[in-house]
Amino acid sequence: MADISPDTELIERVAEWIRGAQHVVVMTGAGISTEAGIPDFRGPQGIWTKNPGAERTATLQYYLSDREVRVRAWRNRLESPMWHAEPNAGHYALVELEKKGKLETLITQNVDGLHQKAGSSPERVIEIHGTVHEYMCMGCGDRGPIEVVLERVRAGEEDPPCRKCGGILKTATISFGQNLDPDVLERSYRAAQRADLFMAIGTSLVVYPAAYLPGMALENGARLVIINAEPTPYDDHAHAVLRGRIGEVLPAIVERV
Numbered sequence: 001m002a003d004i005s006p007d008t009e010l011i012e013r014v015a016e017w018i019r020g021a022q023h024v025v026v027m028t029g030a031g032i033s034t035e036a037g038i039p040d041f042r043g044p045q046g047i048w049t050k051n052p053g054a055e056r057t058a059t060l061q062y063y064l065s066d067r068e069v070r071v072r073a074w075r076n077r078l079e080s081p082m083w084h085a086e087p088n089a090g091h092y093a094l095v096e097l098e099k100k101g102k103l104e105t106l107i108t109q110n111v112d113g114l115h116q117k118a119g120s121s122p123e124r125v126i127e128i129h130g131t132v133h134e135y136m137c138m139g140c141g142d143r144g145p146i147e148v149v150l151e152r153v154r155a156g157e158e159d160p161p162c163r164k165c166g167g168i169l170k171t172a173t174i175s176f177g178q179n180l181d182p183d184v185l186e187r188s189y190r191a192a193q194r195a196d197l198f199m200a201i202g203t204s205l206v207v208y209p210a211a212y213l214p215g216m217a218l219e220n221g222a223r224l225v226i227i228n229a230e231p232t233p234y235d236d237h238a239h240a241v242l243r244g245r246i247g248e249v250l251p252a253i254v255e256r257v
């Protein structure tokens with residue numbers, strides 16, 4: 001088991017690994033955005049920890065088959081903290097890492113767009129679970145800015161249908177039970193396989209296929225660094241586990257790179 005206390009020595013060691021690495025790949029999860037006021041799913045203050053029933057609105061099968069689930073989902077979306085959230089120290093640290101020439105690819109499971117808002121280059125960011133900033137029609141695949149649909153919900157449409165085909169609209173995110181975009185998945189697999197240092201930050205590493213990525217990097221000889229407040233299934237395989245607050249640990253590492 002790797003050292004888990006995020007003390008200065010471990011932080012220095014990880015910074016040194018980053019300095020020596022050629023292909024640094026980072027994967028982030030909901031934990032990097034909790035300090036921006038967006039709850040995660042499975043942390044102590046997580047949406048599902050507090051309300052296990054909320055999982056239904058994020059499950060494709062229920063969303064497609066039950067109008068009530070969609071009505072609730074649109075109402076929740078109107079009130080989502082994601083629209084006004086600002087990036088935090090963790091997001092900015094990754095921008096800094098990129099500026100130092102040490103971030104090849106940033107794979108995120110997050111759908112909040114905060115990496116790009118912080119200034120990470122969009123071409124380096126892979127949003128494997130999509131984005132809440134766009135809508136998508138489940139019938140004809142039409143896409144556009146989410147604000148267009150939110151405006152219709154505010155105006156009284158509880159479950160606005162697609163204007164092109166009458167189909168069901170949803171945020172352009174991957175729900176549970178929904179396949180990931182194969183091209184996007186392929187890009188993230190390639191990035192993980194190229195990595196010589198892979199950092200998993202703020203993710204419980206239990207959502208697949210995203211959770212395969214650290215394993216793929218390890219198989220290809222990469223060092224694995226985990227920064228997360230709680231244990232993950234990969235902790236025993238990681239070269240370093242830093243169990244602290246991302247907003248403190250990550251900037252401390254990056255400033256030493």
Ligand code: NAD
Pocket residue numbers: 028029030031032033034035038039040041042043044046109110111112113129202203204205206207227228229230244245246247
């Ligand atoms: P998760 O909820 O399963 O796990 C988040 C992890 O982050 C937890 O283990 C928690 O202990 C840790 N954490 C929370 N705040 C932290 C902090 N400040 N410092 C250190 N660790 C912290 O999230 P996941 O692994 O990303 O998987 C859940 C799915 O939820 C993903 O598919 C993601 O798309 C989606 N999601 C996204 C957002 C978002 O876009 N911000 C929010 C909620 C859920």
